[in-house]
Amino acid sequence: MSKNVLVAYATKMGATASIAAAVGAELRAAGIQVDVHEIGAVQAVTPYDAVVLGSAIYQGCWLPEAVRFLRRHERQLRTRQVWLFHSGPIGAGRDEEQPVPPDVNRLARAFHAPPIKTFAGNLQADAVLHNHDLERLVGDSRDWRDIRTWSHHIATTLTTPEPAT
Ligand SMILES: Cc1cc2nc3c(=O)[nH]c(=O)nc-3n(C[C@H](O)[C@H](O)[C@H](O)COP(=O)(O)O)c2cc1C
8 A cells, every 4th residue: 555655844945845845756756645744734743654854954953843843743753664854055065964963863763764864955145144154155056866866765665565574
């Protein structure tokens, strides 16, 4: 039977929303039933077999609503397949894995989630007004191929029958 998957995201400027949409599209293309929602619109994870959750990174932290979501649904997420990603690095550092904030790391371990995936981000001019250090980094570093490859791996995991024991 096809799995039912939630792709939930926390964003300030929209880059993470587009990444979540691309993840959802790739899973759908593999025949998986997918809902893509901003975290604030999700009441429960119980209807889903698996959850993919992503947050933008600001000042080394996940957005608070993403951490709150993981805490609030911790018990249900422990019994589901969970994949986590964060979106942040830009410019010359776009390929650098970002450290996982300790609060997120503790929760990820509780869910037995695979290593958290770092996706390059998109820094918009509006987000860095009057910040001269960041202004020179404005630009879209998102790597759609990387996003598709990661999503494809999830789709394969979800659609491969588990061996009989
Ligand atoms: C003030 C500020 C702080 C940021 N801090 C980080 C950071 O600590 N690590 C990182 O990888 N990216 C950082 N970024 C880049 C954002 O995470 C990136 O632009 C991301 O794609 C934005 O996602 P969103 O559009 O979904 O909010 C920062 C951006 C701004 C404007």
